[in-house]
Amino acid sequence: MTRYSPLSLAFLAAVIAALILLPLGMDPNGYLLRIMCLMLLFGGLGQAWNLVGGLANQISLGHAAYFGIGAYSSTILFNQFDISPLIGAVVGMALAAVFALILSLPTLRLRGHYFALATLAAGEVARVIANSWTSLTGGPVGISVSYRPDQSWWMLQFQTVLPNYYLFLATFLIISLVFWLVKNSAFGYRLRAIKENETAAEVIGVNTYRVKLMASLLSAVFTAVLGTLYAQFQFFFDPDTIFGLAAFSVKMALIAILGGVGTVFGPWVGALVIIPLEEMANSYLGNSLAGLSQFAYGVLLIIVILINPHGLIPLMQSMKAKVLGRRAS
Amino acid sequence: MTEPLLQLKNVTRRFGGLVANSGISFDVRKGEIIGLIGPNGAGKTTLFNILVGIYPPTEGEVIFDGRRINGLKPHKIAKAGLTKTFQNVALFAESSVLDNVVTGGLLHLKLSEARDFAMTTLDRVGIGHIAHKKAGDLSFPERARVEVARALCTSPKLLLLDEVMAALTPAEMEEIIDLVRGLRDDGMTFIVVEHHMKAVMKLCERLIVLNFGQLIADATPEEVTRNERVLEAYLGSNFSAEREVH
Numbered sequence: 001m002t003r004y005s006p007l008s009l010a011f012l013a014a015v016i017a018a019l020i021l022l023p024l025g026m027d028p029n030g031y032l033l034r035i036m037c038l039m040l041l042f043g044g045l046g047q048a049w050n051l052v053g054g055l056a057n058q059i060s061l062g063h064a065a066y067f068g069i070g071a072y073s074s075t076i077l078f079n080q081f082d083i084s085p086l087i088g089a090v091v092g093m094a095l096a097a098v099f100a101l102i103l104s105l106p107t108l109r110l111r112g113h114y115f116a117l118a119t120l121a122a123g124e125v126a127r128v129i130a131n132s133w134t135s136l137t138g139g140p141v142g143i144s145v146s147y148r149p150d151q152s153w154w155m156l157q158f159q160t161v162l163p164n165y166y167l168f169l170a171t172f173l174i175i176s177l178v179f180w181l182v183k184n185s186a187f188g189y190r191l192r193a194i195k196e197n198e199t200a201a202e203v204i205g206v207n208t209y210r211v212k213l214m215a216s217l218l219s220a221v222f223t224a225v226l227g228t229l230y231a232q233f234q235f236f237f238d239p240d241t242i243f244g245l246a247a248f249s250v251k252m253a254l255i256a257i258l259g260g261v262g263t264v265f266g267p268w269v270g271a272l273v274i275i276p277l278e279e280m281a282n283s284y285l286g287n288s289l290a291g292l293s294q295f296a297y298g299v300l301l302i303i304v305i306l307i308n309p310h311g312l313i314p315l316m317q318s319m320k321a322k323v324l325g326r327r328a329s
Numbered sequence: 330m331t332e333p334l335l336q337l338k339n340v341t342r343r344f345g346g347l348v349a350n351s352g353i354s355f356d357v358r359k360g361e362i363i364g365l366i367g368p369n370g371a372g373k374t375t376l377f378n379i380l381v382g383i384y385p386p387t388e389g390e391v392i393f394d395g396r397r398i399n400g401l402k403p404h405k406i407a408k409a410g411l412t413k414t415f416q417n418v419a420l421f422a423e424s425s426v427l428d429n430v431v432t433g434g435l436l437h438l439k440l441s442e443a444r445d446f447a448m449t450t451l452d453r454v455g456i457g458h459i460a461h462k463k464a465g466d467l468s469f470p471e472r473a474r475v476e477v478a479r480a481l482c483t484s485p486k487l488l489l490l491d492e493v494m495a496a497l498t499p500a501e502m503e504e505i506i507d508l509v510r511g512l513r514d515d516g517m518t519f520i521v522v523e524h525h526m527k528a529v530m531k532l533c534e535r536l537i538v539l540n541f542g543q544l545i546a547d548a549t550p551e552e553v554t555r556n557e558r559v560l561e562a563y564l565g566s567n568f569s570a571e572r573e574v575h
Contacts, residue, residue, distance in 0.1 A: 186440045193432045196421035203381050203415075204483050205407035205436035 019169055028160035037161060039275045040168035041230060045248070046255035046267030047175045048222035052215040053253060054262035055188060057195040059116045062103075062123030064248035066096040066220040068130060070227025071242050072137060078155075079146050085156040089228035096224035099126075100216045108212045111198065120245070127243035142238030145231055156232040164233045171229060175222050180264045182218070191215055195262075223252075258304060260313030269312045273304075332395060334359045334487055334518055335380075335411075340389035340399075342372075342379055349375040351542045352389070357487065362509060362519045364533035364550070366526075368562060371539040373522045374416055377489045381413045382406040394486060407436060410486035414476035414493055416522070422465030426456065426475050429464050433482030447482055454478040455504055469496050477505075487518045494528050506532050530554075538562070 004012075019040075026033050045067070052058045073095055074088025107118040130137045137143060151157040158164060182188050190211045193201035202208050231237060241247050251274070259270030281297040308315045333356035342350040350372045357363060365373050379386050382403040391399040398406050406412075421429050427447055434443030434450075451457045456474045459467065464475055473493045480488055490509070494502050502525070509519055509532060523529045529536070529550070536553045538546040540562040546553050553559055 186435050186443075189428065189432045189435055189440070192424060192428070193421055196423055197419045199383060199403075200415060200419035200421070201432070202403035203383065203407060203412055204433045204479060205404050205412070206432070207402075207404045 016173070023162060023165050028162040030161075033161050033165055035275065035279055037165050037168050037233060039271045040165070040172045041226060041233075042251065042255055042275055043267050043271035044168065044172040044175050044226050045223060045252035046259065046270050047172070047179050048219050048226065049252045050256040050262065050267055051179055051182065051219040051222070052212070053219075054256055054266070055183060055191040055195065056212055056215050057262075058108075058212060058216070059112075059253065060119040060219075061116050061245070061249050061253065062119035062121070062126075063219070063223050063252055064243045064245065065099060065103075065123045065126035066223035067227040067230070067248050068126055068239070068242040069096045069099060070224030071231040071237055072130065072143070072227075073224070074228040075143055075145050075231045076136065079143070084154050085145075085228055085232055086154065089225050092224040092228050093221045096220040096227075097217050100220035101213070104213050104216050108209055108216070120249070123243060123245060123249050127239050130239035130243060137239065140239060142236060142241075145235045147235070156228075161233075164229070167229055168233075171222075171226060176264060176268070178218070178222075182215075183262075183264065187211065187214070258311060260311030260315075263311070263313045266311055266313045269316075273312065331359070333357060334394060336390075336392040338390040338392070340376070340379060340386045340391060342375055342384070343387045348542050350379065350386070350539075353539075353542075353544050354389075355537055355544065355547055357518060357520065359486075359518055360513060360516065361535060362513055362521065362533050364529040364536045365520055365522045365539065366524075366529060366536055367539035367545075370541075371562075372542040373539055374491060375542075376539070377413050377491055377520075377522065380406075380489060381411060407483055407485075410484070411489075412480050412483050412485045413489035414473070414480050414491050416491040418469070418472045418476060420464040420472055420475055420479070422463070424464055425461050426451065426464055426467070426478075427460040429475055430478045430482045433479040436483045443482070447478075450478045450482050454481070454508060470501060473497075474505075477508075481512070485517065487520070488512075490519060490521045490523075492522055492524065494523055494525055502528050 023033055023036065045063070049060065049063055053060055070089065070092035073092030074085040077083040077088040077091060078085050103119070103122050107115055107122070110118055131140050133139075145157075148155050148157050151159060153163070156167075182191070190201070190206045193204075193206050194208050194211060198208055227242070230242075255270035255274055256267050257270070258266075258274060259268065260266030278297050281294070285292045285296055304312075335357040337354050337356075340350055340353045341348065353376065365376065367373055378384055379399070380391060382398070382401050382405070385400045389399070390397060393406070393409055393411055396409065398409060398411070401409075421432065424432075427444075430447040430450055431440070431443045434446045438446055448457065448460065451460050454474050454477055456471060456478065459471060464472065467475065473495070477490065477493055494505055497505065506528065509521070513519065521529065521533060523532075533550060536546070536548065536550050537544060538553060538556075538559050540558075545558045545562060546556045548556065
C-alpha cells in the first residue's frame, strides 16, 4: 500500500481546495473556466480508463463507446420523453455496463495488441450504429440537448458554466477516490497480478476473467456518466465526435499513459498537461494552416513520451528521490 | 486404505504431432514427497501444467481429492488445493516480494489476514528480510524462494515444485529440504521436479521416471537407480546426460 507523507497529503488538500475555490474568482461563463471543465472531464476519463488500462494493462482503444452511450442515453430520454438527465445518466451507466459485458465475452480472453484492436473495432461499431440509426440518434448531423428556460439541477441546465464545473470536479474526485480504493484492495492486488503475469495469477487462484470483467464494468460505468455530463455541458454532439477515436478513445488512454499509467495522480497530471497544450496549439496555430495545430500537438506528445516512457508521475518521483538522496549524502 | 489424494488415469497430451505425455497413470497419497525425474524434454513440466490446469489433457482423467479436475480452469484447481511453482520463474516482477506472496494468500484470506500470513510464510521460507524488495530485482535463488512462498500462501494440499533448487548452494538446498520435510509433517503433499539427483534422492521416498513422455519407472530411489530402463534413458543413447545423474 502506498503511504503518503503528511507533506504530500497537505499538498493534495491544497490542490483540492484550489480546485474548489479558484473558479469563484473567474468569469462564470469564461473561456478559462471552460478549459478547466475540459481538464476535469478528461482527467476523469483518464482515471476511469486507468481502472482497467492501468491496473490490469488491458489497453482499451474503444472507451468512446461508453462515453457516447452515456451522452446519447440521457439526451434522447430528455429530448423525447422529458426525463431528467440525472435519470438518463443512470440509464446510460446501465447500458454502458451491458455493452461492456457483451464486449467482454469475446475480448477479455485476448491479450496485448489483440485486445487493443478488438476494443478499437468496438468503438467504431458504436460510431457506425449512431450514424446509421437516424430515427433514434439523429444520424450524422448530430443531436442537440433541448433548451429549457426553467434551468435547474433536475434538468442539469444552468445560466453559467460554474455548476457544470462543480459536477465535473465532484465526478473526477469520486472516480479518483474509487481508483485509489480499488488499487489498495484485494481487487487491486488481483488486477496487478493479471497485469504482471496472467498465467501465474490463474495458477495461484485468481479468477482472471471475472476480475477483468469487474474492472471493465466499473470503468465503463464511470465513462458513461461523464458522457452525460459532457452532453449537458456542450449541448450538441455528433457521432463522429463523441465516438471518435482521436477525440476520446485515444485521448483518455493518452492522458493516463502520459501522466503515469496505473498511478492515482497520473490522469491528474496528464490532463493538466495535454488539455492546455492542445488548446494552445489550436489558438496559436489553428488559423495559420489547417492541421498544423494537430501536428504540433502530436510532435510535443512524441517528445514527452520519448523523454520519459513511464509517464510524468514516476519521473517526478525519481527526481524527488534524487534530490532527497543528494541532500542526505 | 484411504483414497489417494491424486490419481492420474491414462493422461495423454499431444501438441500437434508431438506426444508430450503418453498414457501416464499413477496415484499420490497424502503426505508423500514424490520426485518426478527424467531427461530434458521427458514431459515433466508438461505434466505439471496439465495437473494445475494450464492446459487440459488430450485424453485421460485427473482426480484430485475425490473430484475430477481435468478441464477445470487453474484458479478452480488452486481453490481445490493444487498449485505449482514455475520453473522459469513467473513472479509479479514490478511488485514487492511481500505483495507477490500476499496475492497467493488472497485465495482463502482477507487482505489483512493475507498480509500476516504472507509475512509468516516469508520467514518460514527464509526470505523475510527481502519482503520489501522488488521481485524483479532479486537473484535467481531468491526468486525461486519467492515462488515457493507465493504458492505456499495459497495453502495447497498438494504443491508441485518445478526445479526450485536449481542454482542453489548445497547449504541452501539443505534449507529447502528441511522446509519441505517440515511442511510435509504439517500434512502437505509434494511432487518435485529436480535435476540435482543428490537432492532428489535425499528428499523423496518415491520416484516417478518419465522418458519421451512415458512413465518408465515408479519405485523407491534405491530401486530406480538399479532399473535398467532408467539407466538406459539417462546414459544409454545420450552420454552427455550422465552429468545430470551425479
